[in-house]
Amino acid sequence: MAMKKRFIFLPIILIVAAIFIFIVMSMARMPPPQETTERVPVLVEYHLAEPAEVQFTVPGQGNVIARHATQITAEVTGRIAWVSPKFVAGGFFAEGEPLLRIDAFDYETAHEEAKANLARAQASLAEERARGQVAEAEWRSIEAGEIPDLGLRRPQIASELANLQSAQARLAKAERDLERTEIKAPFAGVLQARNVNLGQYISVNTNVGTLFGTDVAEVRIPLSDFDLALVNVPTGRDSDFVGPDVRLQANIGGRSQEWVGTLVRTEGVVDPDRRVTFAVVQVQDPYNRIEQQHPEPLTFGRFVRAEVKGIKVADLIELPRYAVNSNQQVWVITDENILEQRTVEVYRRNQNSAYISAGLNRGDKVMLTQLENPLNGMKVRTPDDLENTDADSAADEG
Structure with missing residues (x-):
């Protein structure tokens, strides 16, 4: 029985002894040397x-507008008897070129009548002056003293002179009305809108169309106070001062197009809503009507981006x-x-x-x-x- 107990405890004793020996050897073993690594600084550009x-440029943007734009109105009444083939939206007209004509028959008749009335008034005045001369000669022949105005027919002459002046004024009005039956372009431009047609009866002040002048295009560019400090803006005091160049850019048909303009003035007031001052850029002959100076016409209404040439710092x-x-x-x-x-x-x-x-x-x-x-x-x-x-x-x- 004692032998069996020894065999039972022997494995346990061996395990405990092995653990004890392992612990002693672990404590006796020297720790490995610690290697210190230096941290590499980060690489930067x-x-x-x-x-x-530095030559500054000031960016901006705006819409192209005409410097001159007017609504053309009729100054006489009548039926439209003729319209120009170019009297359509997009039609170009030279200065003084006819747009349309109003039936002038009544105005021609009035003109002839005014001419006749003028001739009648001239004849009546000449007759009264002749009578006055005869009366003066007769009065002097009898030596009856001082000749009164009535004896010299001066009141009658004055009345006929007034009639003559009235006839001249009526003739001038008839000529002016006859001339106004032909409505002409006040300046070279492109018709933006047509509001009347052939055969239509129009009255005085009827709006027949809108004309945009094609001599100069303008672009209003908003500039902040700091932007204005970087731009030499014409003040108006020096008439010889030329404003800075402005490069305008827009995409047309997927291609970038550019135009060159000049900053000519500011509008002189600060916009109360946006707190900016609008500068005005002008482009000469935007539609190439005078000569081919632009790669592409700068059409009115187009949105463009702008770069204003600023000062050097x-x-x-x-x-x-x-x-x-x-x-x-x-x-x-x-x-x-x-x-x-x-x-x-x-x-x-x-x-x-x-x-x-x-x-x-x-x-x-x-x-x-x-x-x-x-x-x-x-x-x-x-x-x-x-x-x-x-x-x-x-x-x-x-």
């Missing part, structure tokens, strides 16, 4: 600050827009490759760039890489470090 003179540093945060701060890499946050003065921003006027020096390295959590004093690497490392390795191998 930078932009070298170089002050330079010296000693500005151009940076990518994303390199400057909303607090007007940039990250500068020192000579020791340490990050340093610096506040700068932004002269102007556009869609792609920010122009710095103060806060940076020539040769400063402005970090372009957008790190998630950059910190002052943070160590970084630049592509220059990689080039230097490669050069050192090549020298060692040599």
